[in-house]
Amino acid sequence: MIKENFIKLYEHSFRDNWDLPCYTDYGQNTSFTYGEVAKEIAKLHLLFEHCKLRRGDKIALIGKNNSKWCIAYMASITYGAIIVPILQDFNPNDVHHIVNHSESIFLFTSDTIWDTLEEEKLPNIRGVFSLTDFRCLHQRDGETVQKFMKYINQKMKTAYPHGFSPDDIVYTDLSNDKVMLLNYTSGTTGFSKGVMLTGNNLAGNVTFGIRTELLKKGDNVLSFLPLAHAYGCAFDFLTATAVGTHVTLLGKVPSPKIIIKAFEEVKPNLIITVPLVIEKIYTNVIQPMLSKKGMKWALSIPVLDSQIYAQIRKKLIDSLGGRFKEIIIGGAAMNPEVEDFFYKIKFPFTIGYGMTECGPLISYAPWDEFVPGSSGKTLDIMEARVYKENTSDKLGEIQIRGENVMVGYYKNEEATKDVFTKDGWLRTGDLGTIDENNNIFIRGRSKTMILTSSGQNIFPEEIETRLNNLPFVVESIVVERNKKLVALVYADYESLGSLGLDNPESLKTIMDENLKNLNKAVAAYEKVSQIQLYPTEFEKTPKKSIKRYLYDNI
Structure with a gap:
């Protein structure tokens, strides 16, 4: 049990920080x-x-x-x-x-x-x-x-x-053992489940943020993730309010243009975000710089490349307000290309892992201890293990227990029973590994993994990442059709139109080339049989991951 009483944290904070700014609505006089x-x-x-x-x-x-x-x-x-x-x-x-x-x-x-x-x-x-x-x-x-x-x-x-x-x-x-929050997840079938989080679960997240000094008294933070979601709520709001941080609430869709302007004005000391936001900033701020004439040549020269990367790093930090100690990315898988580039230029970012059922934090590492490809280190108030059906399996399900784990789903004993193992561990549904230093490496969701007739495990997210990096592809989903892989693609129709390439013949030529290049980059058993164009963006969950179940039978 966490020793600090969750509610008393706020009783003390409102008293101790009486004259400090607390909440501001961005762009308004409130x-x-x-x-x-x-x-x-x-x-x-x-x-x-x-x-x-x-x-x-x-x-x-x-x-x-x-x-x-x-x-x-x-x-x-x-x-x-x-x-x-x-x-x-x-x-x-x-x-x-x-x-x-x-x-x-x-x-x-x-x-x-x-x-x-x-x-x-x-x-x-x-x-x-x-x-x-x-x-x-x-x-x-x-x-x-x-x-x-x-x-x-x-x-x-x-x-x-x-x-x-x-x-x-x-x-x-x-007392901390009382349920204080019902957080309804975006369930994939039927109505979503109500996650019962206690004061102890919430205090586990908040006191971790206090103990590691993610935020401090007098700091600034820009809240742009939905506060009804556990991730943004725990740190942009609950931790911030517990320590005397000034929270500016964006209240708008965080497009790159809007959010960069807000960062410049607010100058946050910590940035909590999801991959989609940071990847859009990468596309809009970094890629145009890398595409400049002569840049590839300059980056091939050892002395010049470090100087250029330092300039890019400074420009990116300045564009995000210039005062943050790190960016914490979570809520979904990060594009490896973006992650690799940020790591290469020594950008102060880290990737954490969590779920609503833990309010949300499971693992985190400070940016200067972050291991590339990982999702951080298991929290000191949590335990994690990998459960394998067969000892010969390379991967297993990540299972967890500890202070942050919920008490169950509200009025749903069956779902509660299903999500916990008989010995009390929470099944995350994520497949991966854990190294000797307790760093968690996620490979994919057990529900989305495709098992081929030859016994190979295919993680569609990995193929999608490669496909999304190809020309004129905004987003994609890889599904199984008649024992073959098919990629549904939402194309960059706006860019195609501006170049006069949005006619059927040009679209087919471009996507055929993309398919050829994709299949060169994946394993033989991961080859995609065809690309099927989709007319609109795919429907997303509130944390901006695609609702895959809607497209299984299209």
Whole structure:
């Protein structure tokens, strides 16, 4: 058990960092100090008390990253309620299901998302509140929520006649073994499962961030990953708020142009990101430099190459604000070409590994200890092993246990039983190896691995990585059709059109050449039989990995 109480971390932080900036909405005039956030939390606690919310009641939360999202989350957990963050990418039917399945009685949501929901499909909800200004958007018949919120400032004056001060910050006394968060995963079939995370699971992640000084008091961080997802939430938000970091919330889709401008303005001390974002920056910032006339020649000369790489490294660091100690990349597999280049130029990046069921962190190594090709070192509060069906197998399933591992799936004993081994290890579903220094190397998902008739293991992700590096390929999926491999490709139609190459004949010529070059680079048993063009981008999960199951039978 983690010795630090999860809720008390925030009680102490709001007191100790009272005058420091806490949350800022990027591009807007909305900004809160830690003291102002504490006051907003106190207002919501008065609301919860008025409505006689009990410890353990569920409060759902859905909307883009903004200050009010963070305040609603903090108010819920510090009151003793269980927070249910929902990714705003989920469709209305999934949102209805999650709110009902979790038995949430309050809902904090953006006005636009509320317009897509149907109140009659949310029978257990007593009150709905806007993430713009906390006004009551809907109340169940017989409730007095709207009236109470109308006079909330007067209620605060009555409750705190001498004004709200740091001494008034006293949060619920709740032990770390209590469930504090229900995080619904983007399930591949049917509705997603509700991961039950305790205060101990969350404290395991946050205190690791504190102990390793990922963030410190007075630091700046730019939050652009969805906070409803465990990865961004644990570090951009929960760890940051626990130590007195200033969190700027982007609240927009992080396109390369928008995010580089934001990095330059915010100058974050740590960057938490997924491969898709960093790979786009590589494509937009680095590749144009490498493509300049004479660059390949210059890079072939030993003395010049180190000077050029140093210049590229500096330009890249400057474009990301210039003050970060490292970039932590996680959430999906990294393109090996990009990883190799960053390592070659000594760029301060590292790749971590985690899953929602661990809130999320499993492994991490500082950038100067990072082993290329790995996903970091197993955390000191976690254990990892490789389980092999046969002792002769080169790979096995990564299985884990430790402080960060969830207690199970909400109201789903069967799924909980399936995901744990009989001796209590969590099955990750990832195949890989672990070296003598506890570095984890992921090769692929056990569910996506293709077993050939000759007994060869094919990891489609590895073929896709090669294919995605070929001309005019934006993204791809490799699937099995009649015991042959077929690649579905979403092409760079915009670039093709600008060159007048978007006609059927040119497309076929280009993709035939790509297929020929791909098959030269893979093993004989990995050869792809054909490339099949796909007209649109592939549908993604909230952490930007392709929903492969949707394309299995296309």
